[in-house]
Amino acid sequence: MTVVLFAAGAALWPEYEAPLRAAFAKAGLAADLVTEAAPETVDCIVYAPSSPLQDFAPFTTCRLVQNLWAGVERIVGNTTLTQPLCRMVDPGLTEGMVEYVVGHVLRHHLGMDKFIHGAPGWDQVVPPLARERRVTLLGLGALGLACATALRALNFQVEGWSRTAKTGLPFPAHHGEAGLDTALRRTDILVTLLPRTPETENLMNARRIALLPPGAVIINPGRGALIDDDALLAALDAGAVGHATLDVFRQEPLPADHPYRHHPRVTVTPHIAADTRASTAAQVVAENLRRALAGEPLLHQVDRSRGY
Incomplete structure (x- = not known):
């Protein structure tokens, strides 16, 4: 037995x-x-x-x-x-992650927050089509590839980055230090799905956040330690980053007095992206x-x- x-x-x-x-x-x-x-x-x-x-x-x-x-x-x-x-x-965890990522990519792509929160007036700004929106995934493991497949099915311009080279993918895939810089410069919505390792700790630091196009959105359902919190908050305050949707944090539950809790450009979800x-x-x-x-x-x- x-x-x-x-x-x-x-x-x-x-x-x-x-x-x-x-x-x-x-x-x-x-x-x-x-x-x-x-x-x-x-x-x-x-x-x-x-x-x-x-x-x-x-x-x-x-x-x-x-x-x-x-x-x-x-x-x-x-x-x-x-x-x-x-x-x-x-498989269940992967499906959950795909649903979370696609849902929040669409939310930011369509600018839904403005209408959900009841913006006054009649601002008929039509969002671009998905094929005109660039989405980059950091991390091309099982979760990243599943999310990329779903986003491509909706016609988003998908690109990816991983620490090591990936071949045979049906979308542009960058790797290494230079590849990361290139990937960050070419995105409207950034999704971070990397594991936490010594090499990925604070991967999104002030220098790399500054490479993002003005107003880019960050979605992080990967690991809290991937992002330098102080650098992200500074970029949000300056308007350089348009919004951050964060599901994972260095300390969980996220303390009630943490700046993310009250920042108008941050959405906090309580580690529910995938279980x-x-x-x-x-x-x-x-x-x-x-x-x-x-x-x-x-x-x-x-x-x-x-x-x-």
Whole structure:
């Protein structure tokens, strides 16, 4: 019997227990799903970084640590974690992110805030068509590519940037330092979907924010640390950045007195852009467990040298 330790916190256990058991059964896995076990008996750990479990050294027979979150920055540096670590790329999470990004891109593209908040008068300024609006995605992983596909289907001029070169994409894709500068200069709406790593910390600093065309919009459902908060606030105050829609922050919940809370050019959403759905995430866990037991390559295994 394969022992699977659910170490993602007691609050998530009622949500995940039934979907995980069903997914294991569907995959033909004889798995004993438990919340407590002798470490030396555990074959797989289903994990969330908020878990009390922080010492992985005793789990000498564990073949897989499956994170339930897309982000792994809070766990990847744990020196006791020598077992294979996989991040969650969940179809439900991806769908949620696509809906959030497309919704807010359309909101800014159409200038909907002006009408939602009841601007007086009869200002018949017609927005451009989507094919005349430039949208750039920073991050071309699974989430970025899914969002790019959806935006292209609406005829937006989509471009992208990633740290390393991406080939064979049906839209312009930049990479590296020079490529980032080029991408920033060529966008009306910027969407940041990068992971948090030492290389992406404060990626959008004052110099790079200044490269954006006047009035550009920033949408950040990626990681709060991607943006230098002081630099963004200064650009917003000066009108250089037209608006920022932010879903992730360095401190969460965002303090009530944080300047973002009250800035007229900022929309704050409470980290709701994309969440792991138990029903679809359970299928990913089951498939990765099957692969681990069969000695096959794992899905979305973390590259420790890159941090994601």
